Amino acid sequence: MTSKKELSDLTLRFQARTLNIYRKLFFDLQERDYSIELRDRSAKLAKAIKEEDYPEAKSQAENITYLFKLAYQANLILPTVYQSLAVDGLTLCATIEEAINGEIGPDPEPEIIPVEEIPTTVRKYIPGGNK
Amino acid sequence: MDLSLRWLADYVDTGVTPKQFCDAMTMSGSKVECYNTEADYITNCVVGKILKIEKHPDADKLQICQIDIGKEEPIQIVTAATNVYEGMMVPAALDNSTLANGIKIKKGKLRGVVSNGMMCSVSELGVTVHDFPYAIEDGIMDIKEDCKPGDDIREALGLNDTTVEFEITSNRPDCLSVLGLAREAAATFGKELHLPEVKIENETGDINELLSVEVKNPTLCRRYVARMIKNIKIAPSPRWMRERLRASGVRPINNLVDITNYVMLEYGQPMHAFDYKYLKGNKIVVRNAEEGESIMTLDGVDRKLSPEMLCICDAEKPSCVAGVMGGEYSGIQDDTNMVVFESASFLGSSVRTTAKKLGMRTESSGRFEKNLDSRMCMPAIERACQLVEMLGAGEVIGGYIDIDNEGDEPYTIEFCPDWINRFLGIELSADKMVGILEKIGYKVEGNTITVPSFRVGDTRHKADIAEEIARFYGYDVIPNTAVKGASQGALTLRQQFEKKLSRLLMANGCYEVQTYSFISPKYYDKIALPEDSGLRRSVVITNPLGEDTSVMRTTCVPSMLEVIARNYNNRNVAGRFFELGTIYLPKESAEILPEERGVAVVGSYGDKEDFFAMKGIILEALDKLGVYGVEFTANKENPTFHCGRCADISIGGKNIGVIGEIAPAVLENYGIGTRAYVATLDIAYIFDARIVEKKFKPTPKFPASTRDLAIICDDELPAAALEKAIRAGAGKLLEKVELFDVYKGASIAEGKKSVAYTMTLRAADHTLTVEECDRAVNKVLKELANIGAELRS
Missing domain, CATH: 3.50.40.10 (Phenylalanyl-trna Synthetase, Chain B, domain 3)
Structure with missing residues (x-):
């Protein structure tokens, strides 16, 4: 069972790759259709995951994957790169689908970090001598 | 320097109250710290004369004295002192009086007999037998001064002088004397100075x-x-x-x-x-x-x-x-x-x-x-x-x-009234200036000022003369005018560089910190510095403030970790800091001064911080400073940093610093319960490596060709190595190479990764043909093959 944190990490990674492609399309190739949509949908995807709106997230992930396909068909990205992007996209969609079906587990227990006591020593000011 | 106003009055009669005296002296440059009236703690204590002594009816050790205090009726005081006698002049503290150390005296009864006060010893008056050699330590003071019953004790014993405490600066040793201050006072109040007349009447022998x-x-x-x-x-x-x-x-x-x-x-x-x-x-x-x-x-x-x-x-x-x-x-x-x-x-x-x-x-x-x-x-x-x-x-x-052995040659300075007026922004006649100078011992003849011997040490220039004029003319009466002219000072190139570096780091959200240059030798253990590391050899301070400050640091990392630890312990959830500090690298001999190297150290911790954020800070700063060609080489040998999350920073093969995540063991030594990142840069190296001259290229006339490459390589292979190979293969045609995708997962073998680069190719003098681009790509692939990377299929 996938945990919320694992889903969040998966989304974050996919979003990062999406934004990299957006950057390449928009700035390097001056592409103005797919790239902007990729950027907007990746933001909506992250928001939906954060708000646990999984149907919306799934819709965004599917659309992003479809946009990658269009970009690939327009020769804007390499086939090998598209292949791996599609794998990531489909994996994410499948995981979100599990979440929609309630197959998502709680986050693992956070690591407890021992907290040191706040030091209470008062430094004495020595005129001309502290530095 | 404590000055007795009574003593001062021998040489100059200022005719003002102590407060007016202090204010005026401070304004004329002799700063007064405070003034005290001697024995002002004594109240209601007078001179008394013992008229009659009787034994106390109910106590063997007490005596009843009738004391004349200058009033119609004598008063009765009971005492245990044994040195009293009839006719003795004594200090008598009356009802409701105060003595030294805050002792309060009130009327009371001693074994049934009324006592209207107390007779005092020297210590009860706050003085000693050194001040009154005829007095005894233990017993009532027998006053041998010229006084009469009823006189205030402070006046009778001369305890009513006012002392003014001056803060004398080290350039004015002449004012460490009553005569020196009298000279200043005379000039300040425009009074005559009366120096003591020294004459020895009788001399015998040789x-x-x-x-x-x-x-x-x-x-x-x-x-x-x-x-x-x-x-x-x-x-x-x-x-x-x-x-x-x-x-x-x-x-x-x-x-x-x-x-x-x-x-x-x-x-x-x-x-x-x-x-x-x-x-x-x-x-x-x-x-x-x-x-x-x-x-x-x-x-x-x-x-x-x-x-x-x-x-x-x-x-x-x-x-x-x-x-x-x-x-x-x-x-x-x-x-x-x-x-x-x-x-x-x-x-x-x-x-x-x-x-x-x-x-x-x-x-x-x-x-x-x-x-x-x-x-x-x-x-x-x-x-x-x-x-x-x-x-x-x-x-x-x-x-x-x-x-x-010194000679008697006077020191002279040219007298320039116009220059002084211009310099001070005042309009004072030359005669008035001469008047001021002569009052404080200078001699003016024509255009020449002869500096008195006691002022030669601090009067060397006409600006010093202007200062003398200004302080007696009155700083407070110099009219306000706008500053004219331009500053001639300027920062050196190195100072400008450091200032820019500091601003760039601040722009990246770092707080500037300043730490001590001296540290404890134990700090080297805390950052897990190897026993045989040359950095453990430090300059030892002869008179340290304490063990924690006993050596001069050879690395700034411990100081930065101290800052991070303090902030972490004070519940600050995240932070970025930097310090432009100095490290001290000792020479072979202790007789030679150590090499002092300027170092920039950047530290960060918090949820949003990681190695790449720190790398971004460093690259951003170096880029803006004109330092290009920076390389990061993985370093797994530095025990201070996390193995595999540390890199040496170099330019042209020369190591200029280190960057990385602090090793967990080191974090534990500092009590830091979160990941922390530190980078150091040698300021001198990056200063030398900077390119000051900016070169501008004309806008390209011919179009560029872009080629994307998806490459499979070992997971361990750094992106920098791939980029280097691409640059070597593409040669001059390569305008830009950019990593745009990294992928590990399905269809990629274990231990491998897929990285995708965009290459921008362009020639300055013609449009590239497909063949030229293909040739460049083939060369790139050959170079990549040499480092074990191949085109992803």
Whole structure:
């Protein structure tokens, strides 16, 4: 069972790759259709995951994957790169689908970090001598 | 410097209240710290005369005294003191009076008998038997002063002087004297200065028949004057002298010692009195100490002398450490019959070094180290002899010995009234300027100002003259005007560079911190520095503030981790810091000063921080500073940093710093419970590596071709190596190469990764053909193959 944190990490990674492609399309190739949509949908995807709106997230992930396909068909990205992007996209969609079906587990227990006591020593000011 | 206003009144009558005096003196440049009226804590205490003493009916140890306090009826005071007698003049504290240490006296009954107050001892009045030598320590004070019953005790005993405490700066040793301050006061209030008239009535014999003086080091001893006194009569000093000494914070001892102290306070010239019978060979030799010589100083401590120390010696041994302290037998004893007065001028730096080496800073050394005026030696010794005669403390022997190694050449400065007016922004006539200058001892003849000998040390330029004019003209009356002209100062290139670096780091959200340059040697263990690391060799501080500050640091990393630890412990969830500090790398020999290298150290911690964020900060800063070609090489050997999350930063193969995540063990040593990142940069290296000259390329005339490459390579292979191979393969045609995708997962073998680059190819003189681009790509693939990377299929 996938945990919320694992889903969040998966989304974050996919979003990062999406934004990299957006950057390449928009700035390097001056592409103005797919790239902007990729950027907007990746933001909506992250928001939906954060708000646990999984149907919306799934819709965004599917659309992003479809946009990658269009970009690939327009020769804007390499086939090998598209292949791996599609794998990531489909994996994410499948995981979100599990979440929609309630197959998502709680986050693992956070690591407890021992907290040191706040030091209470008062430094004495020595005129001309502290530095 | 404590100044008695009563003493000052002998030389100048200011005619103002103490507060007005203090305000005016401060405004004219002699800063007053505070002023105190002596014994102002005593209230309602008068002189009383014991008229009658009776035994207490119910107590064997108590006596009932009837005391005349100048009123119609005497008052009754019960006392346990045994030294009282009828007719005795005593200090009588009346009902509701206050004495020293806040003691309050009230009317009361002692074994059924009413007591209207208390008779006081010297200590209850806040004075000592040194101030009143005829008084006894334990018992009622028997007043031997000229007074009558009912007089206020403070006036009767002379405890009503006002003392003003001045803060004298080190450039004005002349103001460490009553005469110096009187001169300032006279100029401040526009009053006449009355200097003491020094005249010795009777002199017998000739000093040259009794004593000879030889100065072997004329550089360190600029002047030495000696006079002698015979038939010494040791006795307490008169009341006026004791009062003045006490008001100046000096304890009266006996007439001869008090005279030397009095002259020191009056003229600012420390003096010493040698007991003639202890001067072997009847000779004074001023020389450097010999190797292995030692002296028992007046405080009873045996001190080893070294050859750079100047000593006043007799024919055999040192009697005195010049300008610092006398030897055990050099002072005045009860059986002293003949003394030699010494009034000398020693080189200030030598006295200071000697006093510091011997660990003793005396009133005398504190004055000598400010380079006293050697012209003051003679008037001071003459005044001392006059006082000896006046007090009947002995007979002055005729003549003096004066060895003057300094000469009498006056120092002159050109007098430029117009320049001074322009400089100060005032309009003062030349005559008024001359008036001010002459009041404080300067002589003006035509266009030449002769600086008085006591001001030569700090009056070297016409700007100093302008300062003298300004302070007596009044800083507060100089009109406000806009500043004219332009500043000539400028930051050096290095300073500008550091300032820019500092701003760039601040722009990246870093707080600037400043830490001590000295650290504890234990800090090297805390950052897990290897035992054999050269960085463990530090400059050790001779007089550290503590163990934690005992060596000069050779790395800034511990200081940064201390900052991170403190912030983490204070519950700050995240932080970015930087310091432009210095490290101290010792040379082979401890005699050579260490190499001081400027270092920029950046530290961060918090949820949003990681290695790449830190790398971004560094790259951003270096790029903006014009430092290009920075390479990051993985370093797994640095124990301070996390293995695999650390890289050396280099430019052209030269290591300029390190960047990485701090190792968990090191974080634990500092009590940091979160990941922390630190990067260091050698400022000197990046300063040298910067490219100042900006080159502009014309806009390309021909189109570019872009080629994307998806490459499979080992997971361990750094992106920098791939980029290097691409650049090598594509050669001059490559305009830009950019990583745009990294992928690990399905269809990629374990231990491998897929990275995708965009290459932008362009020629400056023609449009690239497909063949040219293909050739470049093939070359790139060959280069990539050499490092084990291949095109993803």
